[in-house]
Amino acid sequence: MTLTRRRFLTGAAALGATALGTTACTSPTTANPGKITLWYSTNGLSEKVLGEAVRRFPAQNLTPSKVSGELNRRLLAALSGEAYLPDITMLGDGISTYFSATDRFADLTALGARQDESRYLPWKWQAGRSPDGFQLGFPIDTGPAALYYRHDLFAEAGLPSEPDAVAAALSSWDDYFEFAKRVKEKLPGRYLITDTKMVFTYSLAQEKQKYLDRQNRYLDDQSQVRRAWDRAVKAFQLGLTAGYAGSAAGEGVDRRAAWTNGKEVAFVNASWITGNLKQSAPGTSGQWHVCQAPGGPGNQGGSFLAITKYCPDPQGAYDVVKWLMSPENQASTYLELGLFPSSPAVYSDPKVLAPEEFFGGQATIGVFGEIAEKVQPVYFSPWDITISDTYTDELTNVEAAGKDPDQAWQDARTAVERLLRRQGVLA
C-alpha cells in the first residue's frame, strides 16, 4: 500500500479524532487517583521529612509534589476545574480566601484535630479556623518578628550591644528612632531602618486588629493603621530610613550589599529572613544578634496544610499531616530550612538550642520562641495583602518620589475604600 496524500490525511485526521475522543471527559478529580497527593512549595516543607513520611505511611500511598511558582494560583485553577486536585495542600497566610469555600475542604475537627490543638500556638491554630468554626488549616510555620542587629557596630557606637540590654533600651518605636539617631551621629551613613515599609508592616503586625474583623466587616476604627502609618512617615522625616530600591522581601541588590558592608546596622523582620541574611552576607557571620523587636511581639507570614474534600481517605491524610507537623519533625525542618515551628514544645528541644555561629553564639530560637508565644491572635482577611500593599505603595511614593504624606494617606484610603466597595465589603 502506497502512502498517498489522501490516505495520509485521512489517517492523520482519524488519529487526531481518536486522541481527542479518548482524552475528553476523563480528567481525574485528584492528581493521582488512588494515591494521596501533597502539594507543597519550594522550601515549604522538608523533603527529608516528606521522604520519611512516604516510607512510614505505605497504606496512604503518599505522593509529595513540589509546585514551582505560585501554589495558590495553581490551586485556584484546579479548584475551578475540579480536576487534578491535590489531596493535601499547603496554604499561605492568605488562607482566609478559602474560608468562603470550606465546602471544598475537609474539616480537621471531624478528623480528630481537637486532641492535637493544644500542641500548637493558640493564635496560629485559630488563624487556620474560619469565622464559623471550620478548622481548615493545620499549622506549619510562623513568622515571629525580631530585631536583627550588628552587635559589633552597636558596641563601636558606644551603645548597649547584648540582646537583653538592647531589648530593654528599645522597648518602643520612639526609643528605636532615638537610638537610630544616635547611631547615625556616631556612624554616619548607616541605617537601622530599611524603609518606611518595614516600620509600617511590623508596627501593624503588633496590633490587635488590622483592617477587617472576623466577619469581614471593615473596622470603623482604623486608628491602628494610622498609628503604623504615622510612625513610618516619622521615621522617614527624621531621615532614618535607607529606602533601598526594590527592598521588598529583601530581594534588592542594594539591601544585600548593605548587609555585607555594614550599612544596614539593624532591622526588624520576621524569622524567615535569616536564611536570606546568611546567604547574602556570609562575611558578617558572628556579628549579628537578635532580640525583641521595638513595639512588642508580632507575626508576619506562615503557612498551613489543608485536606481537600476530594481526598478519598481524609483520615489517612490527616494522620500524615499530623505526623509531618509533629514537634520532632518541626524541629528538624527548622534546622534544615529555618521554618519557624508553630509548636512551642520545639522551643526547648535541645536539638535546636545549640549556639549559632552566625549569631555570635546566640541560640536565636529562644528569642523568637518567646516572641511567638506572646503574639496576639489577629484576623487576616482575604484582602489584607492588597490593602497593605496599597498603603506601602503610597509610603514608597512618599519616600522615593517625594509625595506629600497627607496626600498619600488620602490616596491610600480612597484606593482601599474603592477596593472594598468593589468587593462588596463596603456598601
Next chain:
Amino acid sequence: MNRRWKYLPQYLAIAPFFVLFAVFGVYPVVYSLWLSLQRWNGVSEMKFVGLENFAFLLTDTAFWDAIGNTLIIWVMSTIPMLVLSMLVALGLNSSVRHKDFLRVAYFLPNVTSIVAMSLVFGSFFSNEFGVLNWFLGLIGVDPVQWLNDPWAIRVAISLMIIWRWTGYNAIILLAGLQALPQDVYEAAKLDGAGPVQTFFRVTLPLLRPVILFSVVMSAIGGLQIFTESQILLGDRGGPEGAGMTMVLYFYNTAFADNDFGYGAAIAWGIFVVVVLFSILNWRLVQRPARVNGGGK
C-alpha cells in the same frame, strides 16, 4: 449528502486548527466577557454584578495611569530601538567581517532567558551598587535613582526593551535591505548621489513596507509590555506606579489580588485600547506614500 461528505477529508485536515482555536481562543474570550460581569475571587461562588466592574474601570485612575505609562514606555523604547536597529542592519549589510557571528550576537538578547535577564538587569540598574551608576560615576555623572525615580524607571524599562528587541528588528530590516534591487543603487551612483542621500532618497522609501512591519510589530509588543516591568519592579509597578503597564495591572488584579471579575473587565479595557490603536495604525499605513512633487 454525497456532496457534503465529499470534502470531509479536507475539513478534517483543517479541523485541528479550528478545534484548538475554539478551545484556547474563542472559549476564553467569551468566558472572560462573562467573567467581567461577575465578582469572583477564584474559589467561592460567583456573584453577578452587571456592569459594576466597568463602572469602576472608567473611574479607576490606576487604569488610566497604566494606559499612559504603556504608551510613554512604548514611544520611549520604539523610536530609539528602530533607529538603532536600522544602524545595525546597515552595518551588517555592508561588507564587515564575521557577519554571521555578528548576526547571531545581535539576535541573542531576544532568546535569552528572562530569569537570567532579571538577575542581570537588577544588578545593572541597582541604585547604589549598580554597574550603570558606577559607569556614570567614571564619566563624572551623578548616580541616578534608576529604580526610585518615576522617569528613571521608565527609562530603565525602555532600555531593557531596546536591549531585547534591537537585534530582532535589525535582522528583519537586514532581510528587507538584502531584498532591495541593486539596479536602483547603481542608478543613484551614476547620478552622483552620496551615501547619505542614497540612504534617505533610495533605501528608506524602498524599505517603507518593512519599517511599517517593524512598527506594527513593536506596537503589538509595546501594548503588551509586562515582563520587563514585572522583573524590575515587581507586581505593583514601583514608586508612583511608574512601571505599571496595562497588562501588568491586569495581571496584578487578577492573579495577585485574586480579583478575577475586575481583572476580566481590565482585559476588555485593554482590548478597547488595542482596537483604537489598531485603527490609528491602519490609517497611518493606508495613507498613500507622498511622492516628490506629487499632488493629488
